[in-house]
Amino acid sequence: MIRTLFATALLATAFAAQAQVPGVTDKTIKIGMFGPLTGSLSIWGYPVLNGTSMIYKEVNAKGGIHGRMIEVVEEDDGCDPAKAVAAAKKLIHRDRVFMINAGVCSGAVMATRDEMIATKTPLMVLVASLHQITSPLSPYIFTVSPTGVHDGKTMGEFAASIPNAKTVAFIGHSDEWAKTKVEAFKAATAGKLNVVAEEIIERRITDTTSQILAIKRRNPDIVALMTYPGETATVLRDAQKYGLKTQFIGNNALIDLPALVERAGSQEAVQNVYVMASIVGPVGSKELQPFEAMLKRHYPNDKPKAESFWGTASAMVVVEALRRAGRDLTREKFLAALEEIRGLETGIAPCKIDLSPKDHQGCQAQTAWKLSKGGQPTAVGLKWRAID
C-alpha cells in the first residue's frame, strides 16, 4: 500500500514537473521559428524556414523523438527588430514554446537576445551572422552558422590566396553587419592586401555609378562585396556597364549565384564573382542531393535554392540535442545536451559541429563558390584555384 502510494506520488511529481516545462506535452514538443516572411528580405524567409522545418517534418515522419512529435510555430519578423521582439514575446509567452530555432536578419535577432536570456529560452540561430548574437556567450544562445567575423575572415583568407593580388577595395552597407565583415577581412589580410578604397552603398540603392567609378580610379585587384543580394546585383550591373574588370569576393549572403545572374541581367556580370558558402555544395551537387530530395518531399512547391539549406544544420543539431536530453525533457537537460555535442557530422554544414560550455558557435568553416563558364555554381575550396 505504502509502496503504491509512493510510486503514485513519484509519478504525479514527475508529471507535474513535465507539465511545467514550457512547450512540452506528453505527445509534442513545441518549437518556435521567426524570419522575414514579408518585406524585401522575404527572399530569405520561407526558403530558410522551410529548409529548416523539413528536418522536423522528417523526424515526425519517422515517429518523433522519444514518442513526441515536433510542432513548429512560425512568426514573421519582417527583418525588423521591433517585429522580431514582438514575435519572440508571442512565441515565448503566448505559444509557450520549448525553444526557438529562428533568426535570419542579424539586427532582428540581436533585438531578441535580451528576451531570450531573461526568459531562459534556448535559441538556436538559423543564419543571422552578427557576431554579438553569440558573443559574449549566453547559456541560452547557440549558432552553427558562420558569424560575420568568420565570414569576413574566410573572405579575406580566400582573397589573399588569389595569385598576384595586392590591393583590395570594399563596397558595403553602412550597418554593423557589413562593418564587422570588413574589419575581419582587414585583420585576415593585414600585410598581404593593401586597402585602396572603401565605398558605401545604402540599402535599396538603384544606382552605384559614383561608387564604381571611384573604385575604378584606384584599379584594385579585388573588390570585396559586403552587400545584400539586391544591391550586389546593382553593383555588378554598374561594374559591367562602366568597365570595372576585376575579381569580386562576395559574402555568404550572396550564395544564390543563379539568382544573382538573373538580377544583374547577365552571366558575364557575375562571372568573376567568388562567394562564400556555409553549406556543403551548390544546388544540384551530389552532396546536396539528399537534402534537396527531403525538401521536395515536404515542400513540393518550393524551388530549391542554396539559401533553402542555410538553417538545415541548425535543426539537425536541435534534434540531436533533444534525443540526447531524453524522454524527461527539460530546458536544462536540452542546453546541457547541446553543449556536449562534439564532432557531429550533419552532411550539410561544411564542418563537423562542435559545441561546448565555452563556445556556442558550432561551425565556422566556409568554402568559396564560383560560376563555371557553363553558368553552374561550382565549389572552389578554401583557397583560390582556376576552375575552368
Next chain:
Amino acid sequence: VEFLIYVVAGTANGCLYALMALALVLIYKTQSFVPFNNGEFFAAGAFIGLLCVKTMALPYPVALAAGTLGGGLVAVICERLTIRPIADSHHLSLVMATAAVSITLQGLARLQWGDDLYTFPTLFGPRSITVLGAPISLQNLSIIALAALLAGGFFLFFGFTALGKKMRALSENPLGAQLIGINADRVRALCWFLSGAIGGATGVLAGPITLLYPDMGAGILMKGFAAAILGGLTSIGGSILGGVLLGITEIFVGAYVSSAVIEVFSFLIIMLVLLVRPAGILGTRTALRV
C-alpha cells in the same frame, strides 16, 4: 570623361525623381496635401510592366502603356474609396489615409509577389555608346528621352487642353472653378488618375535599372518629395527642375564628397530648402489649408 558619365547617370536618375515629383505636385496643387501612396502607383506600374514583358512577352512600349494605365487606375480606385469620402477633412487626415492605403497596397502586393526580388529585363542590356571617350549607357539615355517625352506631353496637356486648363483653374481657385461649373470631384479624380499614371510610367521606366518588390516605391517617393520641395511644391516646372538637379547633385556628392552621403542627401535638401527658401526654386508662397 567621368564628368560626362556622372551628368548622364545623374540626369537619368533625376528624370525619375522629377516624374515622381510631378505626380506629387499634381495632387498637392488640387488638394493641398502630399499623398504618401504614390510610391505604390510606381510599384504597380513596374509590376504591370513586368507582367507584360516577362509573362506575356509583349514589347516594351506596350508594357509602358499598360503600366501607365494601370498606375492611373489604381490611383483612381484609391481616390474614390479612401480620399473622396473624407475630401473635406483636415489635410492631416488625408495624408494619414494615403499612408494607410500605402501600407495596405504593399500588403496586398506581398500576397502575390512576397518572397522574391524580381528583375525587369533591360531594353538594351549593358550596351553603351561612347561619347567623348565616355561610355554612356543606352538604358540611361532611353530613360532621359522617355521621361522628357512624358513631361513634355503633360506640359502640353496642362497648357493647351480644356481639361488641363480646368485642372489648373481648380488648383488656382477651387471655389471660383466650381462657380463657373467645373465638376471638382471629376477633375480631382482625373488628377489622381494622371498622378497615378505618371507614377506607373515611372515604375516601368525605372524597372530595368532597379529590382522589383512590393515596397519598392518607398525610396523613390522620398526622392520625389525632396525634388518637389527643391523645385517648389506648387510648380510643375519646378518639380522637373528639382528632380534633375537632385539626381545630378547627389551623384556628384557621392563621387567627390563621400558615397556615404548619397542617401541622406535628399533629406539634407529637404531641410535646407525649408530653411532657406520654403517655397522652393520655382514655387510660390501659398496659404496653408487648415
